[in-house]
Amino acid sequence: MDTGLHSCPHCDAELWSPLACEECGALLESSDHGTPFVVFGLERAWDIDRKDLRRRLLRLQRLVHPDHAGATDQAQEAAATLNHAHEVLADPSLRANLLLRLLGGPDESTERKMPQDFLMEVLEWNETLDEITEDQGSEPASREARLIHLQDELLQRREDLLVEVGAALMPLPEPKSESLALLRRRLNAARYLARTLWRIREMRLTEQGLSGATKPPL
Amino acid sequence: MGYIELDVVNNDAPRVVIGIDLGTTNSLAAIWEDTGPRVLTPDGMSASIPSVVHVPAEGNPVVGTDAKAQAMVDPEHTVFSVKRMMGRGVEDLDLANNPLPYKVLEDDRKLAMVELHGKRMTPQELSAWILVGVLEHARKATGSEVAAAVITVPAYFDDAQRQATRDAARIAGLEVLRIVNEPTAASLAYGLGRTDAQTVAVFDLGGGTFDVSLLSIEEGVFQVLATNGDTRLGGDDFDQALVQLAREDLANDVSPELFNDPAFLQAARLSAEKCKQALSSDPEAELHLALPDLNINYRRRITRPEFEALIEPLVQRTLQSCRRALSDAELTTDQIDEVVLVGGSTRVPLVRAQVEAFFGRAPHTALNPDHVVALGAAVQAHVLTGGTRDVLLMDVTPLSLGIETMGGAVSKMIERNSTIPCSHKEGFSTYAEGQTGIDFHVIQGERELAADCRSLGRFSLKDIPPMPAGMARVGVRFALDADGVLTVSAKEESTGASASIEIAPMHGLTDNEVETMLDAGFANAQEDFDNRRVVDLQTEIGTMLTAIDRSNEAAQTGLDRESLLDLTEAVEAAKKAQTTHDLPQIQSARDRLEQASLPLATILMDGVVKGAITGKRVDEL
DSSP states (O other): OOSOOOBOTTTOOBOSSSSBOTTTOOBOOOSOOOOHHHHTTOOSOSOOOHHHHHHHHHHHHHHHSHHHHOSOHHHHHHHHHHHHHHHHHHSHHHHHHHHHHHTTOOOTTTOOOOOHHHHHHHHHHHHHHHHHHHOOSSOHHHHHHHHHHHHHHHHHHHHHHHHHHHHHTSSOOOTTOTHHHHHHHHHHHHHHHHHHHHHHHHHHHHHTTOGGGGSOOO | OOOOOOOOSSOSSOEEEEEEEEOSSEEEEEEEETTEEEEOOOTTSOSOEEOOEEOOSSSOOEETHHHHTTTTTSGGGEEOOGGGGTTOOHHHHOTTTSOOSSEEEEOTTSOEEEEETTEEEOHHHHHHHHHHHHHHHHHHHHSSEEEEEEEEEOTTOOHHHHHHHHHHHHHTTOEEEEEEEHHHHHHHHTTTTSSSOEEEEEEEEOSSOEEEEEEEEETTEEEEEEEEEETTOSHHHHHHHHHHHHHHHHTTTSOGGGGGOHHHHHHHHHHHHHHHHHHTTSSEEEEEEEEGGGTEEEEEEEEHHHHHHHHHHHHHHHHHHHHHHHHHHTOOGGGOOEEEEESGGGGSHHHHHHHHHHHTSOOBOSSOTTTHHHHHHHHHHHHHTTSOSSOEEEOBOSSOEEEEOGGGBEEEEEOTTOBSSEEEEEEEOOOSTTOOOEEEEEEESSOSBGGGSEEEEEEEEOOOOOOOTTOOOEEEEEEEOTTOOEEEEEEEOSSOOOOOEEEEESSSOOHHHHHHHIIIIIGGGGTTHHHHHHHHHHHHHHHHHHHHHHTHHHHHHHSOHHHHHHHHHHHHHHHHHTTOOOHHHHHHHHHHHHHHHHHHHHHHHHHHHHHHHHHHHHHHO
């Protein structure tokens, strides 16, 4: 555990989350609930059981959600804290970024580089994407096929990258160690991939005439 | 542990909490009883209340069926589709394509208002009257006062529209327990997710709007994963497809101006709707348009396949929204465990078939699709008053929220489809030397440029101590509560100096405005209801009898024997009711008189409308 959790000030039961006591149902006062790991009563680690995480979220939300606990600021904030902590832990790259930060590693503004070998691939992908964007002459089906092909390649690459990131985080490296800079570069690459994948998805949806559907006419 | 506590001690009558489906065309209420929700239906009345408000020159507005009956007689003072105006500007209403018979104006905040008898009414006030009608309905059905309610809104309602809905309830003197998304309410109504974890698609096709929502339900926790929709697509468009067909058939025989004649439009819409409804059960139906005054007597047999070919493109548009929602939730159709149908337009067989084919499973249709949302709202009202903790609803925000940055770009603070409640804090700074204030523009939407998004409001942070550009550290916090209502705050942190902020609400009403409206007598509108109702009904019966008497000649010549006999009997009963003070008797006599006079009204209406158009044309010349 990151911080020592004590017992509930109301019923003395042992706590597994600083947000609420499952025993007596009390919401607990705190100015800072700690890291997302602490919020869910989890060890600080890369490896996480998504199903267990979700169960913990649901158990805690039942206690703190304004619908159940009353629409107080405290309940709103506790529920928001839970939602945010869940979002971070459930997403591998957000989780890796969190661990990197907790270990005192460099952030995106101090270490902006991507791994050297990755840069060559980026140039190629950007070129392919530009080709597809500029090629308005060909059949929509063929453009769609090329976009899907590129998307699959990027998804695979992202998965590989996150496996590498995971391997570097198990077990957790020493705080402020040399390896953290390399980890930051890999995460920068993962971020590039996420953005490009989003761009491809938007392009595909636009081609299918779906882009307008998300926005209600104003 | 804070349950929501209701003051039940200081009232003689028991107080109940209800769920309200505040719809575009109809509204209805439901209540939790012992084991499940039930739609509130007062004796001898329909469960649904037309969302129509008629504002007479004197006296209080009339709501529901009574108001709807005025739509053709006094169109300038009969307001429908109030929901479409909530929190919207006149531009949003697209009046060129959707002309309204009443006068719509814009206030100084560019919000739509309606002018009635020279007096301006906000959509919130009009909506409050509909709520008052719903509350009366609920009181009649339960014999109890309504303490508080859950009100549903489309998943697509933005912050301004939600706020407007809350304001309407405040004006009506109704405590709102929660604003809930309609599709979420629908899945609550079906009690899904009691067993294993499930992913549910809720397909809601109403008269004028379409919504699809994807929810995950696990251990009683409902989480909206994604929502999508189209605010301009519904069963009305199916009717219009049939009207268009009639127009094409008539194009050679009828002058084109006639197609814009209100009498034609109204009659065509009604007969198209009738034909559409018949085609939901019959393999073919007749599209019949009889307008003797316009020299039109049009009949055409429409088979179901013909009708389906007409509406196919519209149904496809709903499926496009389903695809987008699936894409947002990163789901495929085979991961959807349950499909729920909501809204009257899902009775159309093609819609059912296409939805079933798209998701690869038969949808839930056991509950009346017009009642599902109100039933779910009642379930949630039960939950929120501590009735059960088996259910927890975790909603998402339908649109991204952000701040306009230099150059008109958007800095997103909260992403679309984030689970609420949620909050986000970000640092901003000054860009000029010695700058002592920053103006923030809060926006909602998905577009890259602020100008393309919806403006929610502006506020300024003042009293920043002068310092070099970029040195001030201003923390801006966006907090969305469980109702999806946004609070934005900003604080200058580098000096610890407290800075003041001003939020100018652009859409919600200010407290003063609500006070003014309350003073106008809204809060008291429910008091002495029965006595007032007796007086109102007596007056109404009197007016109707006079009108019928005046149109005796038209009745004798224009009505068939059966209708005439029916009318004569109803007139007798109404005259008898005039001598009593018995509310149920007076009410039923009035209702019967209204029913019986409908055929006569139809005959007269053609004349009235024609007169109105003639006048209008002269004006235009």
